[in-house]
Amino acid sequence: MAVLERNLSLSQRMTQELGRAIVCGEYNVHESLPSEAVLCEDFGVSRTAVREAVKMLSAKGMISSRQRQGIRVLPEEEWNILDPDLLRWSLESNPSMRVLQEFLQMRIAIEPEAAWLAARHANPERIQAIHGALDRMEAARGKDPEAALEADIDFHISILYASENRFFIRMRDFTRTALNVSIRHTNVIKSNPAGVVADHGKVLDAIERQQPDEARDAMYALIDEALRFIESELDQPGKTA
Amino acid sequence: MAVLERNLSLSQRMTQELGRAIVCGEYNVHESLPSEAVLCEDFGVSRTAVREAVKMLSAKGMISSRQRQGIRVLPEEEWNILDPDLLRWSLESNPSMRVLQEFLQMRIAIEPEAAWLAARHANPERIQAIHGALDRMEAARGKDPEAALEADIDFHISILYASENRFFIRMRDFTRTALNVSIRHTNVIKSNPAGVVADHGKVLDAIERQQPDEARDAMYALIDEALRFIESELDQPGKTA
């Protein structure tokens, strides 16, 4: 059995194990999972641990558990895929180009609008945070790719915060996860990091000058470039060599 | 007391009760909630019910529960406010104009882009669903406001489905909740239901003719009208009489 040594509680480990298994498609939709008793045997834990894991996953919309009926996997439409845990499990198990494309389509909806709002509100502290991230991008450029990635992510997330809208801010984990994966893919071709930093600078500049439409367009261009790259990959798979 | 629906399980009722209480701000952030034992007393249930409710809410990012430390409310940033349950609790407890505005800002990010994608894919079945919703809007116009509201919601959700992107589709519950509240507010002033139906028709028309940019613009205009109304309300509160 694949018991992960963590300092997490038993229920949390069970949740991760079961969640991952479901995301991986090890249990068919609308089919009953093994009963709690069987899961206890399989994982070598008590029923409480299994039950709390079941509750956690049903809180995320992944399964339903009713008396006599047993535990059932709900159709994927019902899953709270914006949930950080679910996102992580999805990407770890299913890092397909198709998901990457859908990620970027979502980002292209969210982030330009967030930039628009950020330009309207222009809270100095929030702008300072964006500035800091951009500076770190510039500093790490060409030298420390890992730090550059971190700074890139911080840049985008700082803008979400600057929108001053709780729903945009909530997309933080979504954006972080999406960026972590997609930047590693798209940076293969973008061998012009100076240009990337400049493009990011345009967004910040528009926000500072409180030009919402400019900020939106600049952010749109930034993400659209990555999206077009992914879509060209999807059209002619295997082009990268 | 406030014992709700009898056909829900004890844990589910506890989850709702506790969730609502937390959303209402009855417990301060970073402060310990009553211990599980006390909650058992307060609600007259066993510890299992309380514990499962705690697990559910921590799966939604609302609380953290550690040994000896007790149960603590996490800062609002950590809450999965896209979760349907959390959304419902939020709106039932805190139906402020501010939240409504943030709802609409989010919709204006999501739905125009979804319409754009829908126009690109133009799956006949999905378009048929949008058509059906629009027809029902037209049929109920001026006669059955409740049916008109239902049809309106179905229209917007059908477009999310037509985007063929799992993340947009997932915004279904968000959109449904937002619309349910916001339409009731904005329809007070919009005494021109024929014009509303026509505006919706423009979106569908653009999708059918596979004109993504037109579809996006039409959807943007549709939501922007409601947003402007809300923002004028926020600027001069109490204008409605």
Place this chain on the structure above:
DNA sequence: GCACCGAAATGGTGTCATTTTTTTATCAGA
């Protein structure tokens, strides 16, 4: 100031209760 001990809170277990479905048995009608 350090170490040990105790209390308080969640973590984990075994057992019984409840609900729902399925199967079987009985009765009625052809």
Place this chain on the structure above:
DNA sequence: TCTGATAAAAAAATGACACCATTTCGGTGC
């Protein structure tokens, strides 16, 4: 006598509960 339907009973799964274990923070004593 055979077939069908209905009702009752049993079984299988989750739901609920009381009890014990473990961990961690705080106090106290040396």
